[in-house]
Amino acid sequence: MAQESFPxxxxxxxxxxxxxxxxxxxxxxxxxxxxxxxxxxxxxxCYAGGARAxxxxxxxxEAPEVFNHLLHHARKYPDLVLGIGTILSExxxxxxxxxxxxxxxxxxxxxALAEVCRHHQALWIPGCATPTEIxxxxxxxxxxxxxxxxxxxxxxxxxxxxxxxxxLSLMPTGGISCGANELxxxxxxxxxxxxxxxxxxxxxxxxxxDLTAIRENVTSAVKVARKYQQx
Numbered sequence: 001m002a003q004e005s006f007p008x009x010x011x012x013x014x015x016x017x018x019x020x021x022x023x024x025x026x027x028x029x030x031x032x033x034x035x036x037x038x039x040x041x042x043x044x045x046c047y048a049g050g051a052r053a054x055x056x057x058x059x060x061x062e063a064p065e066v067f068n069h070l071l072h073h074a075r076k077y078p079d080l081v082l083g084i085g086t087i088l089s090e091x092x093x094x095x096x097x098x099x100x101x102x103x104x105x106x107x108x109x110x111x112a113l114a115e116v117c118r119h120h121q122a123l124w125i126p127g128c129a130t131p132t133e134i135x136x137x138x139x140x141x142x143x144x145x146x147x148x149x150x151x152x153x154x155x156x157x158x159x160x161x162x163x164x165x166x167x168l169s170l171m172p173t174g175g176i177s178c179g180a181n182e183l184x185x186x187x188x189x190x191x192x193x194x195x196x197x198x199x200x201x202x203x204x205x206x207x208x209x210d211l212t213a214i215r216e217n218v219t220s221a222v223k224v225a226r227k228y229q230q231x
Contacts, residue, residue, distance in 0.1 A: 015123035018102050019143045021081045022123075023169060023192045025053040026225025027218065030085060030173060030197040034062040036069040038209065042201065043070060045211040047077055049218025055105055055195060057085040064095055071100050083123070090116050097122055105195075107148050109133045114140040125171065129153065131161055134168065144169045144192065151175025155189035162190040171195055178221050187228035196221065 022028060029046045031054070033039045043054055054074075056067050067084055074082050083103030084096040093104050093116045103123035106113055110126065117124035118141055127148040128134045137145050147158055150172035158170050172186055173195030186194055200221065202213035 015103075015121060016143070018081050018123045019169070021079070022053040022103070022144060022171075024229060025051055025081070025222075026193050026229065027051055027200075027221045028053045028055050028171070028173075028193060028195045029200055029218065030055045030057060030195045031201060032057040032059040032063065032086075034060050034066065036066050039066050039070055040073045041211055042209055042214060043074065045214040046218050047080060049215040050222035051218050052079055053081040053083070053193075055083050055085040058092055058096070059086055064099070067096060067101070068099050083125075087113065089113075093117065105146060107146070109137050109140075111136075111140055114142070127173075131165065134161060134170075135165060138165070138168065144171050146170075146195065147172040147191075149174035150186075150195075155185045155191075158186070158191060159189040169193075173197075178217050180220065180224050183221060183224045184227075187225065191228075193225070194221075 029051055031042055046054055056070055071082060074080050081102045083105060084101045085105035087093050087104050087106045090112050093113055097120050103125060104117055105125040107127040109128050114124055124142055125144045125146050126137045126142050127146040128137050129148060134145055145168060147153060147170050151174055162168060169192035171193045172191050176182060176194060176196055178196050178199045200217050202210045202217055204210045
């Protein structure tokens with residue numbers, strides 16, 4: 001693979017420190033919107049609520065432009081780790097790594113993404129749904145592994161996996177409620193951190209995002225996570 005020169009990322013240290021920050025954040029909002037200002041408002045609300053990691057997702061043609069805007073906007077938050085999710089291909093990963101993404105999240109285990117991220121010393125978080133995928137992801141260098149779709153697997157899945165492959169940092173994502181009882185069930189089972197989407201990102205009756213409710217949801221979820229911190 002040809003060498004490429006990428007721009008400096010935010011002063012957050014290397015991928016090990018970024019992984020540590022994601023785990024200590026505990027809660028990772030997962031979000032996409034095509035409008036830059038609205039995306040910035042949601043990021044602001046999540047940060048105000050206590051989130052220190054944020055995953056924007058590659059789910060529309062506007063995603064690269066909006067992500068670039070968020071990277072610029074987030075400069076005022078020097079302790080925020082900002083990454084990109086729903087990455088399936090090397091080309092997609094390179095687009096966002098060139099922009100300055102702190103981490104790459106995929107819903108699948110793609111060994112080619114492992115190689116791209118390793119080459120560019122970037123944090124790679126693959127998605128896995130079986131013990132075999134998890135084993136191979138760990139062997140390929142993943143320090144955090146996304147468990148997806150989490151709602152279809154349940155907390156008992158990660159509890160069972162950790163019994164046979166101890167020491168993993170697992171990030172269940174997909175269909176998880178931000179209610180305290182459900183979050184506690186995942187953390188008690190051994191989750192290192194949790195990705196939360198629509199349940200966290202509340203909307204008003206008219207469909208608009210409720211920024212106050214989002215901030216409050218994040219604050220409540222982070223409070224639960226603090227009880228189960230893993231470093």
